[in-house]
Amino acid sequence: MLSAGSAPADTLNPSVVAAMGEVGIDLLERGAHPKILDPTVVERCDVVITMGCGDTCPFFPGVRYLDWELADPAGQGIDAVRPIRDDIERRVRALIAELTD
DSSP: OOOOBSSOOSSOOHHHHHHHHHTTOOTTTTTOOOOBOOHHHHHTOSEEEESSOGGGSOOOTTOEEEEOOOOOOTTOOHHHHHHHHHHHHHHHHHHHHHHHO
16 A cells, blocks of 8 residues: 655644554654655556545556545644544445455
């Protein structure tokens, strides 16, 4: 699993780092950092999940695209980020179940 954005921030959102830490995922220890979406990586993916990037996301035939409407955690405090984190987890678990069914 990879994460990237069409217009990534310069640094990780501290509220996201804290919210992920609450569920045992240390983004800093993992070396996570904002990165630009690389078309050569997208082309090799089976499934690409977008979150409203529209025409700025690279599109390749044969790749399955899902666009998930989610609140943007940018500038939000941890109380706003937690439900976003939990929503993403539910969606990822459902997608994994679908793909491994």
